[in-house]
Amino acid sequence: MGVRYIGSKARVAEAIVDLADRAGEGRFVDAFCGTGSVAAVAAERGWGVTVNDSLPSAVCMSVGAIVGRKDVPFTDVGGYHRAVALLNEVEGEPGFLHSQYSPASLQTAGIERRYFTEDNAARLDAMRQRIRMWSGEEVITRAEENLLLADLMQAANSVANISGTYGCFLKNWTTTARKRVALTPRVLPDRSTDIHAVVGDVFALNTTQDDIVYFDPPYTKRQYSAYYHILETLHAGDQPEVGGVTGLRPWQDKASVFCYKVKALEALTRLVLSTRAKKILLSYSNEGHVAKESLINALTEAGHVTVHEIKTIGRYRPNAQASAAGDTVIEYVFEIDPISCGTVTSGADDSEAAYA
Numbered sequence: 001m002g003v004r005y006i007g008s009k010a011r012v013a014e015a016i017v018d019l020a021d022r023a024g025e026g027r028f029v030d031a032f033c034g035t036g037s038v039a040a041v042a043a044e045r046g047w048g049v050t051v052n053d054s055l056p057s058a059v060c061m062s063v064g065a066i067v068g069r070k071d072v073p074f075t076d077v078g079g080y081h082r083a084v085a086l087l088n089e090v091e092g093e094p095g096f097l098h099s100q101y102s103p104a105s106l107q108t109a110g111i112e113r114r115y116f117t118e119d120n121a122a123r124l125d126a127m128r129q130r131i132r133m134w135s136g137e138e139v140i141t142r143a144e145e146n147l148l149l150a151d152l153m154q155a156a157n158s159v160a161n162i163s164g165t166y167g168c169f170l171k172n173w174t175t176t177a178r179k180r181v182a183l184t185p186r187v188l189p190d191r192s193t194d195i196h197a198v199v200g201d202v203f204a205l206n207t208t209q210d211d212i213v214y215f216d217p218p219y220t221k222r223q224y225s226a227y228y229h230i231l232e233t234l235h236a237g238d239q240p241e242v243g244g245v246t247g248l249r250p251w252q253d254k255a256s257v258f259c260y261k262v263k264a265l266e267a268l269t270r271l272v273l274s275t276r277a278k279k280i281l282l283s284y285s286n287e288g289h290v291a292k293e294s295l296i297n298a299l300t301e302a303g304h305v306t307v308h309e310i311k312t313i314g315r316y317r318p319n320a321q322a323s324a325a326g327d328t329v330i331e332y333v334f335e336i337d338p339i340s341c342g343t344v345t346s347g348a349d350d351s352e353a354a355y356a
């Protein structure tokens with residue numbers, strides 16, 4: 001099971017990449033890549049891709065979603081499937097996840113955190129340690145390490161006792177949380193891909209006038225660094241000071257300006273105006289902090305704006321109750337052509353037209 005990610009564009013990625021013009025030298029830049037679902041489609045269509053996110057775990061997931069078989073031969077461990085099998089054979093060894101995110105935390109932190117069973121947490125600790133060892137001994141390359149860490153995060157997610165994010169754990173164990181954690185090798189595309197992976201703030205990302213730049217910023221107050229804190233820790237393999245009921249690691253240094261209602265419009269405008277690109281595609285939602293009309297007004301300063309209503313998708317729902325209460329969400333893609341200035345049109349066909 002892939003990681004359920006707030007705002008994932010997995011279901012609409014094809015439609016988004018359809019808006020990109022493949023001609024020319026430029027790259028497809030997924031500047032808020034998250035799980036990399038959009039960049040993966042672009043890579044499949046032959047683009048060289050740049051993925052960027054402020055969270056290292058997100059960039060790792062994205063590279064894992066894109067990498068081709070030829071990029072990760074796992075020569076020194078006998079191939080990718082053998083590497084996964086070896087990790088799955090590792091004996092559990094209690095470490096940081098076990099001490100903080102399994103019921104063992106009752107002893108170490110005074111709170112019983114039920115994110116993982118003790119057995120699964122100890123297995124995750126041991127697998128993380130094995131990947132670190134292989135990397136340290138140069139048995140695996142950086143790209144191979146990245147793929148195994150992405151697989152490890154997916155494996156953790158499939159047995160996490162949560163309802164979607166790591167913002168909280170469930171009181172009662174789910175059936176899947178009780179299953180033994182194991183990595184599942186993915187089907188890698190039979191190609192090598194030109195991937196440029198960057199961990200950093202989107203405002204620091206370098207792009208060129210030949211690039212298609214895709215922005216999928218957060219549009220609600222939910223901070224990804226807090227909601228996915230355990231993936232960050234699993235990816236880093238570190239032992240941060242954690243606290244509170246959920247064992248949150250320090251996350252404020254990764255707080256996103258786009259998650260604050262009062263700052264979002266200014267930040268979005270500044271970002272688009274300061275971006276060099278052949279075309280900018282910006283995803284936003286009718287449930288976001290900024291109203292569509294305000295965005296259009298601001299974006300026309302940067303160029304010609306076309307608004308596409310790409311598809312109506314279901315809201316990310318953390319639980320059944322929220323799901324029952326949920327209504328539809330409209331996802332917009334604002335296509336900005338920075339060359340000509342100051343006009344607005346609707347999308348090319350009826351299914352896309354959202355603004356007239």
Ligand SMILES: C[S@@+](CC[C@H](N)C(=O)[O-])C[C@H]1O[C@@H](n2cnc3c(N)ncnc32)[C@H](O)[C@@H]1O
Nearest residue numbers: 007008009032034035037054201202216224256
């Ligand atoms: C809506 S999600 C992207 C989802 C992605 N398109 C997908 O399909 O999985 C927004 C992402 O933006 C990242 N982010 C938030 N603020 C950022 C910033 N200032 N710079 C870079 N990335 C940021 C978050 O960590 C999160 O992964």
